[in-house]
Amino acid sequence: MKLGIEMFATEYAIRPDELARACEERGFESVWFPEHTHIPTSRRTPFPGGGELPKEYSHTHDLFVSLMAAAAATKTIKIGSGICLAMERDPITMAKEVASVDQLSHGRLIFGIGGGWNVEEMENHGTSFKKRWKVLRERIEAMKVIWTQEEAEYHGEFVNFDPIWCYPKPLQKPCPPILLGSNTDQGLARVVQYCDGWLPNARYFQKIPAMARDLRSRAAQAGRRAEEISISVLGVQGNEAMLRQCQELGAERGVFFVPSAGRETVLPLLDQYAAFIPKVA
Numbered sequence: 321m322k323l324g325i326e327m328f329a330t331e332y333a334i335r336p337d338e339l340a341r342a343c344e345e346r347g348f349e350s351v352w353f354p355e356h357t358h359i360p361t362s363r364r365t366p367f368p369g370g371g372e373l374p375k376e377y378s379h380t381h382d383l384f385v386s387l388m389a390a391a392a393a394t395k396t397i398k399i400g401s402g403i404c405l406a407m408e409r410d411p412i413t414m415a416k417e418v419a420s421v422d423q424l425s426h427g428r429l430i431f432g433i434g435g436g437w438n439v440e441e442m443e444n445h446g447t448s449f450k451k452r453w454k455v456l457r458e459r460i461e462a463m464k465v466i467w468t469q470e471e472a473e474y475h476g477e478f479v480n481f482d483p484i485w486c487y488p489k490p491l492q493k494p495c496p497p498i499l500l501g502s503n504t505d506q507g508l509a510r511v512v513q514y515c516d517g518w519l520p521n522a523r524y525f526q527k528i529p530a531m532a533r534d535l536r537s538r539a540a541q542a543g544r545r546a547e548e549i550s551i552s553v554l555g556v557q558g559n560e561a562m563l564r565q566c567q568e569l570g571a572e573r574g575v576f577f578v579p580s581a582g583r584e585t586v587l588p589l590l591d592q593y594a595a596f597i598p599k600v601a
Contacts, residue, residue, distance in 0.1 A: 321567045321600045324350035324575040325590065326402050326554060328376035329386040333580035334587075336381065340390035342587060344397040346594040350430065351390055352402035352554070352575055355383035360440035368437050369523070376580040384417045391425035399425060402554055402575065403434035403501040403519065407452045408445040411459040411479050412486060415466040419490045427491035432519050432552075433460065434501035453510065454478065460498065460514055467495045499552060503527065505534070512538045517550035517572070522557065525565075532569045546570075558593055563600050574600070 325343050329336040336353065343351045359378035367373040380386075387399045399421070406414060422429040435456060436442060439449040447455050455478045462474040462481075467490050471483040490496055499517035500510055503524045508531060511518045518535055520528050536546040553566050556574035566574045576593045578586050 321563070321571055322349035322573040323563075323593065323597055323600065324348055324352055324398075324400065324552075324573055325578055325593070326352035326354065326400075326575050327578045327586070328374075328379070328580045329353050329381045330376050330379040330580045331381070332379070332582075333376070334583045335389070336386040337389040337393035338583065339586065340394045340397060340399070342583075342590055344394045346590055347597050348397065348590075348594065349573060350398040350400050350575070352400040352430075352432070353380075353383055353386045353390075354402055355380055355405055356438070356441065357405070357408055358441065358444070359438070360444065362440055365437065365439045365441075379580070384421055387421050387429065388424060391421065391428060396428075398428045398430055400430035400499075400575075401432045403432040405436045405442075406433045406459050407436065407447045407455040408442060409459070411462045412466065412481065412484070414459070415463040415486060416488075418463065418496060419467060419488045422490040422492055422496050423488045427496075429490075429492070429496040430499060430552075431496045432499045432501055433515075434519070435507075451478070453506075457510070457514060464495060464514075497550065499550065501554070503531070505531075508535045508538055511535060511549060512542045512544060516548070517552060519552050519554060522553050522555040522562065522574075525553075525562065528553065529565070529569050532571075558596070560596065560599060563596055567600060 340351045390399050458476040458479040462479045466472040466486045473483040497516040499519040500515040501519040550572040552573045554575045555577045578589050
């Protein structure tokens, strides 16, 4: 199993390029960044983690700028969106962003996506919360067409365009691996339908083993081989027991979360987590 690091990239945290270099030097397989374009001040939608919403949620750098900064400062480490709120982005622009980062990173991008949780945030982007999964699916389908066809067109309920030329195409063929962050049964169905992997959150770890078995069953019913669909667990804890459990359920990678803090806080944590790399390799 491979190990990665995730952090909300903010102006007061260690820079994404320095974080990525430090992760690569220590042998981590991947570095990940989440995103929120903004946080509405109304705060009507409660934070799923409970309590007050952490400050970093409203302070993140642009996701694709952070990914490119990390890629430009490194040579081998994979860079992941964990997650991209694709229902808040224009699909044609997003297709170009994904393909550009994949090309410029020499094919190191992992494209994690998800449905999000903040109702007002999505509404500010013109997306109905109740329809967000349909919007997400259409945008992913449309981007796949753009990435794989010279003259791409897509006609759906939420995404609609006549034939276009849009380059570059991703370096990875047919596209970077698409991983869906979800912890519901409906999410597993979506993984099987249009994704390459599942990106569960370790906050719900007790549910993950049973859901992993369910995912493999759904894949078989859909005619997909289980090994076609990877499992990457976000937010794993710094203990060997959870990592061993991830290995037992067949996870490809576990990703540690580090706080949005300066190098004096983050680098010692990287050293601590790096000690697990040889234990699970």
